[in-house]
Amino acid sequence: xxxxxxxxxxxxxxxxxxxxxxxxxxxxxLLRLKSVSTDPAYAEECRRAADWxxxxxxxxxxDARLVETEGHPLVIGHGGPEGxxxxxxxxxxxxxxxxxxxxxxxxxxEPRIAGLxxxxxxxxxxxxxxxxxxxxxxxEACRAWKAATGSLPCRVTVLxxxxxxxxxxxxxxxxxxxxxxxxxxxxxxxxxxxMWDPETPAxxxxxxxxxxxxxxxxGPSRDLHxxxxxxxxxxxxxxxxxxxxxxxxxxxxxxxxxxYDGVPELPExxxxxxxxxxxxxxxxxxxxxxxxxxGEQGRSALEQLWSxxxxxxxxxxxxxxxxxxxxVIPAEAHAKVSFRLVGEQDPQAVRAAFQAHMxxxxxxxxxxxxxxxxxxxxxxxxxxxxxxxxxxxxxxDEWGREAAFIGSGGSIPVVGQFKRQLGxxxxxxxxxxxxxxxxxxxxxxxxxxxxxxxxxxARVLAALAG
Amino acid sequence: xxxxxxxxxxxxxxxxxxxxxxxxxxxxxLLRLKSVSTDPAYAEECRRAADWxxxxxxxxxxDARLVETEGHPLVIGHGGPEGxxxxxxxxxxxxxxxxxxxxxxxxxxEPRIAGLxxxxxxxxxxxxxxxxxxxxxxxEACRAWKAATGSLPCRVTVLxxxxxxxxxxxxxxxxxxxxxxxxxxxxxxxxxxxMWDPETPAxxxxxxxxxxxxxxxxGPSRDLHxxxxxxxxxxxxxxxxxxxxxxxxxxxxxxxxxxYDGVPELPExxxxxxxxxxxxxxxxxxxxxxxxxxGEQGRSALEQLWSxxxxxxxxxxxxxxxxxxxxVIPAEAHAKVSFRLVGEQDPQAVRAAFQAHMxxxxxxxxxxxxxxxxxxxxxxxxxxxxxxxxxxxxxxDEWGREAAFIGSGGSIPVVGQFKRQLGxxxxxxxxxxxxxxxxxxxxxxxxxxxxxxxxxxARVLAALAG
Numbered sequence: 001x002x003x004x005x006x007x008x009x010x011x012x013x014x015x016x017x018x019x020x021x022x023x024x025x026x027x028x029x030l031l032r033l034k035s036v037s038t039d040p041a042y043a044e045e046c047r048r049a050a051d052w053x054x055x056x057x058x059x060x061x062x063d064a065r066l067v068e069t070e071g072h073p074l075v076i077g078h079g080g081p082e083g084x085x086x087x088x089x090x091x092x093x094x095x096x097x098x099x100x101x102x103x104x105x106x107x108x109x110e111p112r113i114a115g116l117x118x119x120x121x122x123x124x125x126x127x128x129x130x131x132x133x134x135x136x137x138x139x140e141a142c143r144a145w146k147a148a149t150g151s152l153p154c155r156v157t158v159l160x161x162x163x164x165x166x167x168x169x170x171x172x173x174x175x176x177x178x179x180x181x182x183x184x185x186x187x188x189x190x191x192x193x194x195m196w197d198p199e200t201p202a203x204x205x206x207x208x209x210x211x212x213x214x215x216x217x218x219g220p221s222r223d224l225h226x227x228x229x230x231x232x233x234x235x236x237x238x239x240x241x242x243x244x245x246x247x248x249x250x251x252x253x254x255x256x257x258x259x260y261d262g263v264p265e266l267p268e269x270x271x272x273x274x275x276x277x278x279x280x281x282x283x284x285x286x287x288x289x290x291x292x293x294x295g296e297q298g299r300s301a302l303e304q305l306w307s308x309x310x311x312x313x314x315x316x317x318x319x320x321x322x323x324x325x326x327x328v329i330p331a332e333a334h335a336k337v338s339f340r341l342v343g344e345q346d347p348q349a350v351r352a353a354f355q356a357h358m359x360x361x362x363x364x365x366x367x368x369x370x371x372x373x374x375x376x377x378x379x380x381x382x383x384x385x386x387x388x389x390x391x392x393x394x395x396x397d398e399w400g401r402e403a404a405f406i407g408s409g410g411s412i413p414v415v416g417q418f419k420r421q422l423g424x425x426x427x428x429x430x431x432x433x434x435x436x437x438x439x440x441x442x443x444x445x446x447x448x449x450x451x452x453x454x455x456x457x458a459r460v461l462a463a464l465a466g
Numbered sequence: 467x468x469x470x471x472x473x474x475x476x477x478x479x480x481x482x483x484x485x486x487x488x489x490x491x492x493x494x495x496l497l498r499l500k501s502v503s504t505d506p507a508y509a510e511e512c513r514r515a516a517d518w519x520x521x522x523x524x525x526x527x528x529d530a531r532l533v534e535t536e537g538h539p540l541v542i543g544h545g546g547p548e549g550x551x552x553x554x555x556x557x558x559x560x561x562x563x564x565x566x567x568x569x570x571x572x573x574x575x576e577p578r579i580a581g582l583x584x585x586x587x588x589x590x591x592x593x594x595x596x597x598x599x600x601x602x603x604x605x606e607a608c609r610a611w612k613a614a615t616g617s618l619p620c621r622v623t624v625l626x627x628x629x630x631x632x633x634x635x636x637x638x639x640x641x642x643x644x645x646x647x648x649x650x651x652x653x654x655x656x657x658x659x660x661m662w663d664p665e666t667p668a669x670x671x672x673x674x675x676x677x678x679x680x681x682x683x684x685g686p687s688r689d690l691h692x693x694x695x696x697x698x699x700x701x702x703x704x705x706x707x708x709x710x711x712x713x714x715x716x717x718x719x720x721x722x723x724x725x726y727d728g729v730p731e732l733p734e735x736x737x738x739x740x741x742x743x744x745x746x747x748x749x750x751x752x753x754x755x756x757x758x759x760x761g762e763q764g765r766s767a768l769e770q771l772w773s774x775x776x777x778x779x780x781x782x783x784x785x786x787x788x789x790x791x792x793x794v795i796p797a798e799a800h801a802k803v804s805f806r807l808v809g810e811q812d813p814q815a816v817r818a819a820f821q822a823h824m825x826x827x828x829x830x831x832x833x834x835x836x837x838x839x840x841x842x843x844x845x846x847x848x849x850x851x852x853x854x855x856x857x858x859x860x861x862x863d864e865w866g867r868e869a870a871f872i873g874s875g876g877s878i879p880v881v882g883q884f885k886r887q888l889g890x891x892x893x894x895x896x897x898x899x900x901x902x903x904x905x906x907x908x909x910x911x912x913x914x915x916x917x918x919x920x921x922x923x924a925r926v927l928a929a930l931a932g
Contacts (some may be wrong), residue, residue, distance in 0.1 A: 038790025097792060138488070166790045208693065212791045221755030222569070225905040226778045227674065227876030230806050231770035234760035235750065237801075238714070246706070247640035285699065289687030289797075291831045294700035304697035311691045313703040314794050315785035320802060324504025324632050325678045325802050326563060327838040328780050328905055331755075336786060338793050340696050343548075365757045373791040410693030439691040439794055454577040 067172030071161030080152030092164035098250035122407030137453030231297035262344030306407030376413025503560030534896030538628030546618030556631035557601035603919030660898035709827035767908030772873030842879025
């Protein structure tokens with residue numbers, strides 16, 4: 001490993017500008033791999049994505065390998081000069097399912113460039129934004145550093161997982177061992193977040209946690225004719241809907257006992273800064289066909305999105321759902337339910353309160369069963385740490401606008417795990433846009449996000465190396 | 467057409483006993499036809515079933531034809547001596563969908579004889595009980611009358627439809643014309659009802675009406691990430707579940723304004739007779755894995771089943787329902803909802819009240835749309851009419867037990883249409899059992915129901931001819 005050359009950021013940025021086509025070709029190759037981690041049918045495609053990233057890290061010069069797990073493999077690579085600053089970059093190569101497939105305008109796994117109504121150019125494909133496009137902004141920055149200067153500006157460890165969209169158990173198990181190769185870093189860089197708007201970069205400084213589970217209510221031993229049994233026979237769909245409806249009161253507050261324990265009021269300075277962002281709820285919701293905030297009454301839309309907990313029914317099914325009509329009382333009904341958590345809320349306590357609520361609300365002659373999926377604690381970053389100022393300046397230099405410190409309604413459980421298991425704070429820097437449609441049909445990633453993101457990472461690495 | 471011979475019921479019953487194998491072969495041939503009327507994919511199979519019945523009616527000696535409709539054809543046949551008593555027999559050749567197919571122990575369209583734990587023998591197939599087996603009990607009785615005596619004991623018109631499980635619009639349209647060939651009858655015979663128990667025949671004297679519809683709630687213009695939008699974005703599944711849960715109060719009463727208008731209290735004499743039936747709710751519900759009546763508090767299980775109205779969610783779906791977990795706020799959610807009606811409840815008024823309730827309960831920024839399926843008024847029979855005494859005696863003679871006058875929670879809209887359009891009362895005589903699993907996997911029809919049913923019809927025809 002050569003000594004670190006003096007950072008020559010201009011040469012690195014020129015290199016990125018010169019290699020835009022090559023960068024797009026590499027991203028497209030990764031996007032063509034159908035790495036849907038929640039569906040066992042795509043396990044082999046997940047491995048292909050891990051192998052592709054392994055090869056690419058090695059091509060850049062990383063000392064990289066796959067770490068086998070009970071699920072999809074981790075990809076870990078080390079590069080750059082030892083002894084100095086050391087960053088740990090995290091991303092994931094798995095993607096969300098694509099259904100409903102019929103709503104995609106083009107093949108979700110055949111990426112292409114499309115123009116947006118406002119003139120922006122974007123890459124359309126499942127994973128274009130979440131998270132393959134974001135991951136590649138960082139790898140392209142590393143590639144350009146190597147090409148332009150012969151080395152990375154500082155020690156870089158890359159950690160990529162394949163289960164971010166399906167609970168992340170394998171990474172959780174790996175981090176539980178507090179591996180030295182990761183603990184050695186000074187700070188983590190986590191890329192699957194967004195910009196404030198297409199012109200304004202951002203560092204996300206607080207994240208909601210989450211709890212996800214599936215609940216199944218069982219009633220009759222078989223589907224019943226609702227005429228012959230209706231009225232006397234317990235209907236699992238009734239039980240499920242009544243119990244789920246009771247999760248929220250008329251004011252939009254979640255009714256679980258103790259749910260709001262550890263939910264802090266928004267600090268005045270942060271409230272002031274958020275109000276300064278000029279967020280327009282009507283525009284934000286209008287862009288997705290809605291008009292008014294539907295959450296807790298008396299809370300601003302940004303609070304509802306960033307600093308207040310939620311309960312959501314993400315899926316529900318039971319009984320006859322086909323063509324025509326079938327007068328059936330079904331044997332069972334199901335729902336997928338998630339909570340977003342903030343402050344000091346405890347995911348396990350919320351999970352326990354939810355299960356207790358459902359068991360108490362359901363007719364005792366019916367059965368209630370739960371399947372746990374992932375959970376993550378909410379987290380807030382120490383924005384006074386020097387890395388935050390350095391990264392913020394680097395982003396501001398690239399985009400010509402003051403980078404914003406923002407919150408996020410999303411949950412990135414790994415950030416809390418990095419803190420607890422590795423003692424690392426995370427710099428949440430990403431280049432997604434609100435209209436990227438992640439987790440939805442026609443997911444896209446702006447070309448300006450992709451190229452500007454790579455240039456941004458080149459600058460952030462230089463800043464953190466200094 | 468010859469003069470009516472003196473009914474020789476003994477010879478007719480002997481003929482039925484002698485031709486049991488032939489009767490089974492004919493029923494099996496009809497059961498092999500996949501006449502699922504709700505699914506357009508099976509339209510051709512529905513026509514095959516109609517053609518098969520047309521041929522069989524002609525083979526028996528009926529002057530039969532198909533009546534084409536906008537949907538599946540009607541089968542109409544006339545036979546027996548004119549000028550005397552005239553009965554109109556009604557049945558349907560369509561069947562319910564078979565899903566969930568994986569719960570069938572054998573191919574639903576490959577009928578076979580199976581032994582039940584208590585020693586009963588039964589025919590297992592979709593439609594075995596509802597309604598092909600029941601229809602064939604009547605045709606076999608007619609066939610035996612012709613074979614044993616050269617004629618039917620009275621004028622018989624057979625009317626078979628192919629949309630009973632899918633709304634019955636075509637028959638409704640046909641009956642609206644008040645066709646003379648049907649109005650000429652004195653009484654209708656409707657076969658898709660059941661016995662009180664495997665040893666006790668019954669005539670169903672009151673039926674609940676019903677209203678069926680699908681409701682769709684639309685929210686965001688696309689599926690949203692529940693982290694990025696959750697809390698501020700209206701969730702159609704929340705809206706749907708909250709609105710549906712509000713249909714019933716804590717006491718199990720339906721909350722729609724005016725819903726109970728026209729719901730009568732049970733006449734004391736009928737209440738006494740029902741109590742005399744020795745119905746055991748624990749046994750009835752225990753047989754399907756339940757334990758206690760789940761309907762209106764303060765009502766007996768038989769009232770909940772026979773004489774009280776209900777609201778049921780027969781199906782619900784929305785959001786992500788696949789493997790794993792997807793934190794999505796879906797663009798829409800759906801439910802299939804039906805009501806069972808009694809007394810003077812008006813199906814259209816109930817439908818309107820339901821739609822008004824849903825529109826009022828759903829967040830106005832969401833859309834609410836409805837698809838209407840069938841509806842039918844509740845009805846009670848004039849049990850003092852002479853045909854009821856004659857038929858009751860014939861059934862009592864066959865089974866050696868006093869035939870019971872019972873209620874039914876099911877809805878048979880055609881009975882009300884016969885009354886309104888044709889001025890005909892209906893004798894609801896069928897031989898199904900509570901455990902026939904109609905509309906469920908592994909539907910069956912007891913051999914004693916099939917053979918005893920045919921013998922019963924032979925006797926009922928003789929009684930009504932006399």
